[in-house]
Amino acid sequence: MVKRKFVMKVAAALSIALVAAACSSNSDPSGSSTTSGGGSVVVSGSSTVQPISSLVAEKFNASNPDVAVKVDGPGTGDGFVLFCEGQTDINDASRPIEDSEAADCQKNGVNYTELKVGLDGITVMTSANNAAVTCLTKGDLYSLFGPESQGFTSWADANALAMKQGGKGQFPDAPLDITAPGEESGTYDAFIELVGIEDMALADKVPADQAATLRPDYQSSPSDNVIIQGIEGSDTSLGFVGFAFADQAGSSVKKIEIDGGSGCVTPSQDTIADGSYPLSRSLYIYVNNDKIKSNPALKSFVDFYLTADGLASVNEADYVDLPADQIQATKDAWAQASA
Amino acid sequence: MAVTTTDVVRRNLRRQGTDWGGLLFEGALLFALLVSLGFLIILVGQILVQGLALLAERGTSFLTSQSSSLPGRAGVSQALVGSLMLMLFVVATAFPLGIAAAVYLEEYAADTRFNRFITVNVRNLAGVPSIVYGLLGLAIYVKAMSGFTGGASVISGGLTLAILVLPIVVITASEALRAVPQGIREAGYGVGATKWEVVRSHVLPAAAPGILTGTVLSLARAFGETAPLILVGAVTGVFFTGSGSLVEKFQGAYTSLPTIVYTWSKLPQAEFQKLTAAAIVVLLVMLLTVNGAAIWLRNRYERKW
Amino acid sequence: MTQVPTGTHLERPGASLAPGLSAVLLGDPRRRRREKLIAAAFRAAAAFSILVGVLIVVSLLGEAVSFLRSIPLRSLWTDGWFPRRGMFDVKTILFGTLIVSVIAMVIAAPLGIGAAVFLSEYASSRFRRTVKPILETLAAIPSVVMGFFALTWISPSIVEKLMGGNSIFSMMAAGIGVGILVTPLVASIAEDAMHAVPQSLREASYGLAARRRTTSVRIVMPAAVSGIVASLIVGLSRAVGETMVVAIAAGASGGSLFTVDPFGPGQTMTGAMAALATGSDQVTGNSAAFQSLFFVGLLLFGMTLVLNLISERFVRRMRAKY
Numbered sequence: 021m022v023k024r025k026f027v028m029k030v031a032a033a034l035s036i037a038l039v040a041a042a043c044s045s046n047s048d049p050s051g052s053s054t055t056s057g058g059g060s061v062v063v064s065g066s067s068t069v070q071p072i073s074s075l076v077a078e079k080f081n082a083s084n085p086d087v088a089v090k091v092d093g094p095g096t097g098d099g100f101v102l103f104c105e106g107q108t109d110i111n112d113a114s115r116p117i118e119d120s121e122a123a124d125c126q127k128n129g130v131n132y133t134e135l136k137v138g139l140d141g142i143t144v145m146t147s148a149n150n151a152a153v154t155c156l157t158k159g160d161l162y163s164l165f166g167p168e169s170q171g172f173t174s175w176a177d178a179n180a181l182a183m184k185q186g187g188k189g190q191f192p193d194a195p196l197d198i199t200a201p202g203e204e205s206g207t208y209d210a211f212i213e214l215v216g217i218e219d220m221a222l223a224d225k226v227p228a229d230q231a232a233t234l235r236p237d238y239q240s241s242p243s244d245n246v247i248i249q250g251i252e253g254s255d256t257s258l259g260f261v262g263f264a265f266a267d268q269a270g271s272s273v274k275k276i277e278i279d280g281g282s283g284c285v286t287p288s289q290d291t292i293a294d295g296s297y298p299l300s301r302s303l304y305i306y307v308n309n310d311k312i313k314s315n316p317a318l319k320s321f322v323d324f325y326l327t328a329d330g331l332a333s334v335n336e337a338d339y340v341d342l343p344a345d346q347i348q349a350t351k352d353a354w355a356q357a358s359a
Numbered sequence: 360m361a362v363t364t365t366d367v368v369r370r371n372l373r374r375q376g377t378d379w380g381g382l383l384f385e386g387a388l389l390f391a392l393l394v395s396l397g398f399l400i401i402l403v404g405q406i407l408v409q410g411l412a413l414l415a416e417r418g419t420s421f422l423t424s425q426s427s428s429l430p431g432r433a434g435v436s437q438a439l440v441g442s443l444m445l446m447l448f449v450v451a452t453a454f455p456l457g458i459a460a461a462v463y464l465e466e467y468a469a470d471t472r473f474n475r476f477i478t479v480n481v482r483n484l485a486g487v488p489s490i491v492y493g494l495l496g497l498a499i500y501v502k503a504m505s506g507f508t509g510g511a512s513v514i515s516g517g518l519t520l521a522i523l524v525l526p527i528v529v530i531t532a533s534e535a536l537r538a539v540p541q542g543i544r545e546a547g548y549g550v551g552a553t554k555w556e557v558v559r560s561h562v563l564p565a566a567a568p569g570i571l572t573g574t575v576l577s578l579a580r581a582f583g584e585t586a587p588l589i590l591v592g593a594v595t596g597v598f599f600t601g602s603g604s605l606v607e608k609f610q611g612a613y614t615s616l617p618t619i620v621y622t623w624s625k626l627p628q629a630e631f632q633k634l635t636a637a638a639i640v641v642l643l644v645m646l647l648t649v650n651g652a653a654i655w656l657r658n659r660y661e662r663k664w
Numbered sequence: 665m666t667q668v669p670t671g672t673h674l675e676r677p678g679a680s681l682a683p684g685l686s687a688v689l690l691g692d693p694r695r696r697r698r699e700k701l702i703a704a705a706f707r708a709a710a711a712f713s714i715l716v717g718v719l720i721v722v723s724l725l726g727e728a729v730s731f732l733r734s735i736p737l738r739s740l741w742t743d744g745w746f747p748r749r750g751m752f753d754v755k756t757i758l759f760g761t762l763i764v765s766v767i768a769m770v771i772a773a774p775l776g777i778g779a780a781v782f783l784s785e786y787a788s789s790r791f792r793r794t795v796k797p798i799l800e801t802l803a804a805i806p807s808v809v810m811g812f813f814a815l816t817w818i819s820p821s822i823v824e825k826l827m828g829g830n831s832i833f834s835m836m837a838a839g840i841g842v843g844i845l846v847t848p849l850v851a852s853i854a855e856d857a858m859h860a861v862p863q864s865l866r867e868a869s870y871g872l873a874a875r876r877r878t879t880s881v882r883i884v885m886p887a888a889v890s891g892i893v894a895s896l897i898v899g900l901s902r903a904v905g906e907t908m909v910v911a912i913a914a915g916a917s918g919g920s921l922f923t924v925d926p927f928g929p930g931q932t933m934t935g936a937m938a939a940l941a942t943g944s945d946q947v948t949g950n951s952a953a954f955q956s957l958f959f960v961g962l963l964l965f966g967m968t969l970v971l972n973l974i975s976e977r978f979v980r981r982m983r984a985k986y
Contacts, residue, residue, distance in 0.1 A: 060611070074428035074597040081599045090598040090612045101951075197831065202919065203748045236746050239833065239929050241917045243625045246833075249815075250915065253824075253832030268628055337428075363870045384877045385786055391778025392795070395851070398844045399802045402813045459709035467703050468710070479976070481713050484720075486898075486972040487965060488905025490937055491720065494961040497941075498723035522716055529713065553695060555702045583806030586907035586934070590941040617808045624812050624912060632816070639809050650804055654797070 058086030059317030062108045065092075065099025066206045067244060068140060068262040069112035069303050073325075075333035080324050087317045095242050096206025097121075103306060104130050109318050111306040114140065114206035114262065115213065131309040133357040135350050137325070138334035138342055141292040142211050142299040143266035144276040145248075149255040152192040155277040155284035158298070159187025162220045164196065164258060165211075170235040172196060175256065185220050188279075192256075199250025199259040202240030203233075211260055214299045248273060263287055264338035292340045303339065312358050319358055326351055406643070409636035421637060426619060428597055430630035435638050437600070438619040441513065441593070442582060445615055448517025449524055449581050454574050456521075457528025461570075464529070465536040466558050485526035492523040493587030501591055509610025511592020516613060519591050520581045527580065531573025535566040568660035575653035579646055585617040595622040616642045724965060727958035735952050745931050746919035747940060747953040756922045757960065760835065760932040761904055761967075764914065767839025767926060768846055768903040773896060775843075776850030780895075783851070784858040785880045796855075803848035811912030814841030819913060829927035833915025836926045841909040850899040857891020858884050890981040897975035901968050907934040933964045 063073050070093030077089045096113045103111035104125040117125075117134065125132060144161070146153055153175075156164075163169060163182035172178050175191035182189035201207045212218065212232055221231035239250055244265040251257045252272045266275055266287070277284035280298025291297040305325070312319050324330045326347075334341050342350070366378070414421060417434075424434025460481075468474040496519030500508050508514040539562050547557035563570075589595070598612045614622075620642060623635040735752065745756040779799070783792050819837035823829040829836060861884050869879040885892065911917070915929030917939040923930055931939070940957045 070596065071428050077597055077599065078427055078429075078432075085599075088598070088600050088611060090594060090596065092594065092596040195830070233749075236744065236749060236751070236919070237921045239831075239915055240919060241915070243917070245625045246915070246917065249832055254830050270629060363876070365870050365873045366875065369873060378875065381875055381877045385782070388778045388782035388786060391775045392782050395775050395779055395802065395844070395847050396795075396798060399798070399805075401817065402805070402810070405813065405817050406809070456709050456712060459706050460713055463703075463706035463710040467706055474710075477710050477714060480717050482976060483969060483972050484713065484717055486901055486968060486975075487720070488907065488934065488968055490905070490907045490934055491724075491961050491965050491968075493941070494937075494958060495716075495720050495723055498727065498958070499719060525713065525716065551691075553691075553699050555699050579804065583804070583808075585806070585808045586911075586938060589938060617806050620812065621808050621908065621912070624808075624815070635812060639812065642806065642809065646804060646806070647801075650801070 058084065058088075059315055060088035060090070061110065061315070061318050061321045063089070063091045063110040063112060063305075064094065064102055064108040065110075065112035065306075066096040066114040066303075067093035067242060068096075068114040068205075068207055068264075069093075069137075069305070071264060071337040072138060072303070072333050072339065073110070073112050073305070075337055076321075076325050076330050079329060079333070080321055083324075084317075084320065087321070089321070093242075095202075095204030096209070097204045100124075100306075103132070103308065104128055106130055106308065109308055109311050109315065110322070113304045113306055114301065115210040116302075116304065117306065118209075129310075132306045133309055133353060135305050135307065135322075135326070135354055136302050136342060136346060137305055137331065137350065138303040139292050139340040140301055140303050141263045141287040141297045141340070142207060142214060142260050142301065143263050143287045144258070144260045144278065144299075145251050145266055145269070145273050146259075146276055147251060147255050147257045148272050148274045150194075150257070150274075152194070153258075153276060155188075155279055157187045157279040157281075158215050159185035159220070160189065160191075161187075161215045161278075162217055163187055163189070165198070165200070165215075165234045165238075166217050167221055167226050167230045167233050167235060168224065170237050172235075184224070194256040195254070197250070197254040197257045198238035199247045199257065200234075200238055200240060201244075201247065201261070202242060204242055207260070207262055208234065210301045211299070214301060263292065263340070267338050289340050293343065302342075303334075307354075307357070309357055322354060322358070326354055403643075406636050406639050409633050410638075410640035413633045413637040414640060417637075422641070425599065426597055426614070426622075430628050430634055433623075433631075433634055435616060435619060435641060437598070438614050438616040438638070439641075441613040441618075442615040444513050444609070444613065445517045445520055445588075446578060446582060448514070449521045449578060452518060452521040453524045453528055453577075457525050457574075458532045458570060460525075460529045461532030461536055462558060462563075465533050466554065466562065481526045481529050485530055488586075489523055489584055490586040490590065492519055493590030495519070495522065496587060496591040511612075512610045513613040514609050515591050516588050516593055516615070519587050520584060523584065523587060524577045524581045527577040528574055531577065532566075532570045535569025535573060536562060538569060539565045568657060571660075572653045572657040575649060575656065579649040579653070582649065583617055583642070583646060585615075585621050588615055588618050589621070593618045616645070720965065724958050724962040727955050728962040731952060731955035731959045734955070744919060744921035745936060747936070747956050748919070750952065751919070752952075752956055752959075753922060754963075756920055757931050757933045757936050758963075759922065759924060760914075760920070760930040760935070763835050763924065763926050763930065764839045764842060764906075764910060764932050765900060765903040767836060768843035768906075769896070769900055771840060771843025772846040772850050772899050772903070776847045776895065776899065777854050777892060779847070779851045780854035780858060781880055781885070784855050785876065785884060799848045799851060802844070803852070805845065807845060807906060807908040808912070810841045810845050811838075811909040814838060814909055814913035823927070827927070831915070831928050833913060833929040834927050835914050835930040835932075838910045838914035838932075839926065841913055842903050842906045845906065845909065846899040846903050849902055850895045853895035853898060854888070854892045857888040857895065860891070861887045890978045894975045894978035897971055897978065901971040901975065904971065905934065905964065905968050907938055910935040911938040933960050933967075936960050937964070 063077070070091060074091045077091050080087070081089060093112070096115055099108065099111045099113065100117060100121040102108045104121060105128055144156060160182045162185050163178040168181060169178060173196060174193050175196045176193040179189040179191055212234065217234070218232040222228065241247055244261045247259050247261050248265060248269045251259045275287055277286045278298050279285070285291050285297050287297050292300045307322055331341070331347065421434045422439065423436050424432055425437050427433040464474065464478060496515055500515035500518050501511050543561050543565060544557050547561050594612045594614045595618065600611055616638065620635055620638045623631045623638060735750065739750055739752050740754050742751040742753045744751055745753050783795065787795070814837045818840050819832050819834065822840065823834055823837045824832070827836065865883055865887060866879055869883045910932045914932065914935055917935070920929065920931040937957055937960050940953060
């Protein structure tokens with residue numbers, strides 16, 4: 021009996037401690053938590069854009085501590101599914117919305133605004149110990165990654181196909197260990213789009229439903245860190261990630277130059293900004309229009325996102341800033357949507 | 360067990376010297392034991408080397424900062440609060456239910472087929488992998504009961520962990536109750552007490568140390584679980600809880616210490632590896648404390664019949 | 665037994681002695697009612713555990729059946745497990761689980777039983793008292809910590825350096841990690857079984873001039889065989905259900921081709937479930953990929969249930985002997 025009372029007292033004390041902790045767990049000095057809070061913003065979508073949105077959320081939280089913000093990064097495709105069902109307020113995207121997704125949104129009555137926020141360059145990478153590969157053309161990329169490459173376990177297997185698609189080929193006979201994003205990732209779709217996989221595949225008589233896909237037999241992961249680790253783990257590895265992750269990856273991996281027809285170009289802030297890097301792409305956020313009216317916190321969040329401080333997060337996250345005219349276009353689009 | 364007289368006698372009779380085969384065998388067994396322990400030592404050593412350096416550098420700010428995408432600012436405060444809130448649910452839900460079920464099975468239940476079925480069922484549930492409980496939580500708490508729980512919230516996570524821990528609580532409480540000698544119960548009946556009165560005033564207090572130890576150990580188990588929480592929607596990104604009411608907080612986003620270890624282990628920046636190690640240090644310290652408390656309680660209050 | 669004469673007070677004690685006496689003996693009706701209520705409450709609590717079991721099966725079955733109905737059954741036998749592409753090759757994940765579990769048991773069985781024999785037959789009681797809690801601490805390590813350790817130490821130092829693997833994510837690294845987690849479980853149950861063997865059996869063996877080693881191997885272990893087998897099956901069940909080590913260290917989170925190479929990445933049943941959850945966990949269950957989560961969960965539940973029932977049988981045999 022005494023023990024039970026003791027246990028109950030401990031449990032009661034623990035509960036009180038927890039309630040106190042929960043009430044004061046954010047930086048709200050006045051401790052007022054019984055009124056309904058300042059609203060909430062739910063951001064999901066691309067793991068590429070996630071670092072940018074996370075930084076914006078942290079800065080926003082510093083000046084608006086009473087708003088609940090959640091930022092997630094399951095992948096652009098998965099994010100759009102949630103967004104078009106109205107479950108998220110903002111969808112980060114590393115590629116534009118697809119027609120099928122737009123149709124879903126329309127079917128569910130979700131109206132959105134597309135806002136371009138930054139630039140990225142998809143960076144193809146290999147191990148730093150792989151001296152044989154320094155520059156690849158789009159044809160080479162097709163021969164290594166494309167739908168016809170299923171079963172190629174050595175770089176040399178891709179030589180014939182590379183020559184056919186106008187690439188340089190001449191790959192060494194070494195194990196081809198690929199680690200790259202999977203289909204839930206916007207980077208996957210953007211890669212297919214920018215390299216032009218579909219056209220090359222169709223020209224090579226690949227059936228239409230497989231033309232816009234990559235080979236299925238590689239180590240795929242939605243987590244960019246896992247991809248980098250996979251590339252580090254083998255001496256003759258191959259993969260691709262967003263530029264920010266490539267840049268922060270350390271010295272055991274190296275970036276491969278891409279030849280889009282006018283020479284080998286290394287991805288860097290400058291070559292992405294001026295468009296000379298062939299695999300440059302835009303980064304977007306999609307905002308749910310109807311929630312702008314009903315959720316004032318969302319409006320102030322996106323307002324903050326597009327301020328100089330907010331957009332500085334793009335560079336801080338190691339991506340490339342939009343040129344000034346595109347920033348203005350984004351701001352105009354937002355002003356129109358939030359009016 | 361020391362060397363037997365047979366060994367000594369035989370050795371003296373044969374003047375053979377040492378039994379090499381026996382020593383080799385014993386050596387191999389000791390090696391097996393040491394390898395198992397060796398892995399533990401290497402694991403703890405590895406984690407400590409990376410984690411302590413970071414903890415020394417960041418100090419308590421690591422414990423009080425919220426999660427952030429910048430490694431220099433990231434901390435485990437939200438994870439700690441989340442874990443504690445989840446444990447609150449486990450304590451409030453699983454313990455009373457589990458102990459009550461154990462009392463029924465040990466004190467009230469006749470040996471019918473139905474009751475044997477319950478016992479077998481509880482044992483099987485204890486062996487189900489934790490991720491299956493996550494599926495159950497996803498189907499029931501996150502989807503079917505989302506009005507009450509707020510979807511992927513602390514309530515869902517806590518109730519999922521409570522169900523996971525329930526069979527273990529039932530089993531350990533049953534064993535503690537079974538260890539109470541029958542004489543105590545019979546003495547109570549002998550003076551005219553009803554079954555409930557005997558249980559309440561004699562059996563439960565006598566079994567309390569064992570029950571307490573078992574429940575604290577199952578709490579430690581729930582504390583370290585990650586897989587079910589991932590399925591039930593613990594946040595793996597960055598989040599801030601704002602200033603909603605307590606109910607809104609319980610229905611809102613959360614994370615836990617093991618979940619944040621999982622999240623950070625997958626982030627690209629190298630500093631996050633050190634942060635992961637530091638978070639693991641915090642996790643292990645808390646687990647050791649809870650386990651140690653359970654063992655201390657057992658040693659202090661244990662009664663030998 | 666003598667026939668109790670009917671109608672006397674011996675037939676129903678207190679019934680005919682005095683009408684009020686039976687009421688007195690039975691006691692206060694309020695007390696009796698409270699007793700009944702309390703007993704009913706306890707029974708409800710116990711029955712709740714059945715509800716949990718039923719709920720698990722029902723929720724898994726419902727979604728799993730709807731999954732099987734929505735996909736062409738051909739897709740259960742394809743080149744690999746790529747749920748987002750509609751390829752749900754079951755043998756990929758089954759073999760993945762098999763490989764990781766076998767590697768784990770190859771590690772856990774000798775280490776666990778060896779440690780158990782040592783602790784039970786050779787160690788002094790003081791040694792046993794200090795070492796056993798340390799071994800139990802190993803069992804308490806959360807699997808996510810072991811997963812991180814498998815990725816950051818086991819994989820580079822053991823799999824890549826010693827065994828010559830060339831991928832940082834491998835089923836071998838995950839298997840070794842799971843094996844380390846399972847070892848204390850095997851050791852603990854096997855040691856309990858051997859400790860329970862009566863001393864008289866050992867003394868009889870020594871009386872016949874057998875050595876310690878002979879006694880341990882020829883007498884004690886066979887006597888404890890049910891417990892040892894139970895420990896191995898429980899360990900296997902735990903290895904099959906282990907998720908986080910595989911999710912972190914075995915790679916292949918987006919899917920995997922059918923492979924039996926333990927030195928490469930691979931997908932187990934639990935890893936497949938974790939991968940599906942971190943992708944579209946909040947999607948409202950309409951996509952086949954999401955529903956496959958429940959299908960795999962059902963398979964896993966079935967497997968561990970069978971293993972647990974078998975181990976139950978052995979545990980009961982072990983307990984029944986002594």
